[in-house]
Amino acid sequence: MTDLFFYIFSAVALISAFTVVFSRNTVNAAMALIVTFLSMASLFVLLEAYFLAVVQVLVYAGAVVVLFLFIVMLLDAKEDKQKKISRISTAAAVIGFAILVMGVVAIQSSPTLAEASGGELAASQMTLKTFGNQLFTTYLLPMQVTGFLLLIAMVGVIVISKKAKQPQS
Template sequence: MTIATALFYLFSAVLLFAAFRVITARNTVHAALFLVLAFFQASTIWMMLEAEFLSIVLVLVYVGAVMVLFLFVVMMLDVNVDQLRQGFWRFFPVAALFGVFIVLEMSAVFMQAFQIGGQTAAAQVGGQVLSPAARAAAQIPNTELLGRVLYGAYLYPLEIAAVILLVAIIAAIALTLRKRKDSKSQRVSEQLRVRRADRVRLVQIPAHAPAQAAAAATDKGE
């Protein structure tokens, strides 16, 4: 057994354990942390399979953004787990049926993929020669090849999708923005346009006024 094979079995075992603990942990925060661990193990497996882009995206997007946000939401909401567990065994048969159905579908897809992969490997071993274009594409890393396709052949659809997402973000902010009367904020433009006359007021006080006030205080003291 090689080192790569041993690491694959190790990461896979930790991934299965973390996935099992996600659905069996009694604490919601612990389940979210186990899900983060499962994402990390899947990322390492993808890295071993030379799918660097998927590995980095899984860590940055799901672990770094989605799961951290989900963890903070769970901690702030203080979800009552006992109330959520009510009626669990009543719906368990239906959930188990759907789970078995999903496992059978995934098994069928994986078995077909393994058969196609085995036939391709057998054809290559049999002496089939790859074309120069296929040989050149096989030498390019996955991330670079994906970047060439994404920003080359699909550049305009990517830009259109980015503009649509930007419009959706601006619309969501505009629809949910509410001005509060008790909130205080600074306006830098008004602070830069301010003049001395707006902030400072000169008041002329007679010179004998303090002396008269002091004399009146002395008379009251006597």
């Protein structure tokens, strides 16, 4: 049953990812990106990494894609004509694909990985509760500092983008 779901979600993820790349309409591409993220989230659920799945939906499918859509609509991107594929992109694509194949072969032929796959998934212990416990004990200080990071980012955006008082002289 899990295998079947895995193949379904993987297929959806792949198809929508190709749509993102090949779609001429930028809004359609952004929408297809949401589908990709959702099916990725489902794959995380299959791996019992529920927290990661929720974050994937909330942050990526939610915030990031909405940001993309905002920018697309603000810039009013038109459907662009098919550009000629430059030689360097072809080379990059070939090399990238070769590395991907090498990676798959390396994983397939790795002896240690075959042994390790019997063990328990590390992610399955990663429930929201343990995550919260860690965050408020061991990683309390980094979390507080992150708060300051967000604060100065916000203050900075306001300072840099608010309407300028014309400097004299």
